Amino acid sequence: MRIVNLNQHLNPNHLELFQAADPELVVYGGANAGKTYSIADKLLYQSVWQNDRPLKAVVVRKTFPALRVSALEILEKRAALFKMPFNLNKADWIARLYNMTFVFQSLNNKEDFEKLKSQTDIDFIWINEVHQLREPDYEECLRRMRGGQSRFEQIVVDFNPIGKTSWVFKRFFQKNIGNARKLRYTILDNHPDYLALEKTQRELQRLKATKKHNLNYYNIYFLGEWGELEGIIFPGWDIVDKAPENPDEIFYGGDFGYSIDPAALIRIYRKANEFWVEQVIYELGLTNIQLGKKMEKAGIKKTDDTYWDCAEPKSIQELCDMGFNAKPCEKGPDSVKAGIDFLKEQKIHIIDGSEDIIDEQKAYVWKEDKDGKSLNVPMKKDDHAMDAIRYGIYTHCKGKTGGFGVSDVGVSDIWK
Secondary structure (H helix, E strand, O other), X not given: OOOOOOOOOOOHHHHHHHHOOOOEEEEEEOOXXXXXXXXXXXXXXXXXXXXOOOEEEEEEEOOHHHHHOOHHHHXXXXXXXXXXXXXXXXXXXXXXXXXXXXXXXXXXXXXXXXXXXXXXOEOEXXXXXXXXXXXXXXXXXXXXXXXXXXXXXXXXXXXXXXXXOOHHHHHHHHOOHHHOEEEEEXXXXXXXXXXXXXXXHHHHHHHHXXXXXXXXXXXXXXXXXXXXXXXXXXXXXXXXOOOOOOXXXXXXXXXXXXXXXXXXXEEEEEEOOEEEEEEEEEEOOOXXXXXXXXXXXXXXXXXXXXXXXXXOHHHHHHHHHOOOEEXXXXXXXXXXXXXXXXXXXXXXXXXXXXXXXXXXXXXXXXXXXXXXXXXXXXXXXXXXXXXXXHHHHHHHHXXXXXXXXXXXXXXXXXXX
């Protein structure tokens, strides 16, 4: 008989989530609420609680790269913490844990939908960041929920409540289709051990302080309530299916990160006076060496121009030592505002599948004073892709006459 003690790690503030057996479960709320960790824990727990029958869970996100570094990574880490044998086959991205099978898949193209339709005997579906999908995608997932042997079947979704114009708000909250159980959590509902950490207390104070600068931002990310972010900095960016054919040039913008902030690398296509941006890397926990290896794997040539935060000269040099053409971004007095102003003058498209760019663009807003007046300073929260895009386009293209071209800004110009 297997003995697995999960109680010491499960979040006591999420008891209702663990106990809910409703066919549809909607888990939403503020930033750093621990929502995805508890959903992962709930699925892992089923392999122990229902160890007398075969079970299957399908874990979904719009794109597979994002799925791999979010829900999949969390499940692996939690299983390791619980000392559970979570055996993942990377050939087909199927994991097995005792009597339970986990299938990981994206929902981003026709092939993905055909794969989903081929799944049978499903007990659980977890849709991570459900707002990134379309409502028909969700309905197709609902149709797959049949034939399993679990004591209860459940589809669980998670998201941050941005935008009452979204299908998520209309379906679950306005029309209440399916009468799904809805659970709202905030950072204050995270695990007591997590709340006791110094870094968590810093983040808690930062989120509380947003009330002074942008009340809608505070309502969404601290209180976890529905809102419409006002003062979006780049409202005109659209989402397109693919990159342009025969672009005039391709270059990159990057932002370093590690334990708290993700490293981001964005591929930027220019054709005439328009830009297309595409997410290449957006991941926590990468050393600069690991970042360089991922850049190589992503096909970044050693001759490609890549622009990075000039406040990180050591990191830039490490990339240069690996052979990359890493350059510091243009930065100086008011350079953030100048870079934003420059980008606002350009026609910029986001290539579909760049989930984190899309999410950041929707939440990239100006700070406000106590009277709601814009301060022309961006909120510093989840802006890593936005910074990377600004570093790349502004440094590479600003000040050009007679059309865009390669930037002549060098290391000596910026660090002198």
